[in-house]
Amino acid sequence: MSVNKNIVFDVVGTLASYDKLYEAVETTLGQRLREQGIKVPMFGYLWIEVAEREYAIVYRVLWKCGIEEPRKFINEKEIEAIVQGYADMEMRPGAAECISKLRNAGFTVWGLTMDDYKRVRGYFERSGIDMPTENLASCDSTQIGKPDPQAYKPLLDQLSSEGNKPWFAAAHQWDVAAARRTGFRGAYCTVWEGEALMDVFGDMDVVAETLPEMADRVIKMAR
Known part of the structure; x- marks a missing residue:
């Protein structure tokens, strides 16, 4: 498989x-x-x-x-x-490295946001991170916001293959938890919230303090 x-x-x-x-x-x-x-x-x-x-x-x-x-x-x-x-928001230190590591390991990187598509697209463009238009989705298009399961399901259905689960990665633990319940594997970075609350949000497949470290752990689990 x-x-x-x-x-x-x-x-x-x-x-x-x-x-x-x-x-x-x-x-x-x-x-x-x-x-x-x-x-x-x-x-x-x-x-x-x-x-x-x-x-x-x-x-x-x-x-x-x-x-x-x-x-x-x-x-x-x-x-x-x-x-x-x-x-005016900018990409976090380590964001470009995280995406580069994943792509070099054969991953296809996608984005799913609840925010304005044009504004979010600008974050990638100003940082010099290539994000193909077709790989960036906004909940604005469906009018269903996270953490509603239907916000995650279109990409989950599109990216699932032969019973294998795609990954969902976020620095919001509620976001990862909802994606996991919907069917994704979940990677959580504590860079924003500071502490992983497993007793509240449940287990995560990967937990890391930085984005590059999270990428390394996802890559290791995918081998």
Whole structure:
């Protein structure tokens, strides 16, 4: 039986770092947040995880952080400046090396994102990482977002062969867990979340601290 050498990556937060978004928050609101006892990393994480990229919910996130009048705390231009941080995001250190290692080992690399296709495509182009148009898919096309099983199923069906499972890789453990339940093999990188919570999300086929290390372990398991 042949080995399935297809691996699907989550892009935003996995291959692409949130650093530029955090820099935008720091530049725009950093001092005012600290005056309220709110650290930029906490605010950024809450917005990313709760707001689902919907900028208007920033007011609710600020309120949950203890800001009594969020609409007086931040204005529309400041929101736009922070949202621009999403457009300016760059690939993580090690992302290009990770993809190169996998391709050199015979893997075909794919991407599946919940974010705007054009913006995500720009992350690859600016980093110099070749990602064929046909290998990058967005949940926008189906209007079904992760972690709904139907978000993963089209690529799973396309890439499965002779009973062999393709891989799904992400730095969001919930994402890998959902993909595994759908039928993928799962590779999890702790570079974003810092800790693997197996008691919450279940076992992973591969766990690594960096993207290149994750690639090495996936390649080893595929031999």
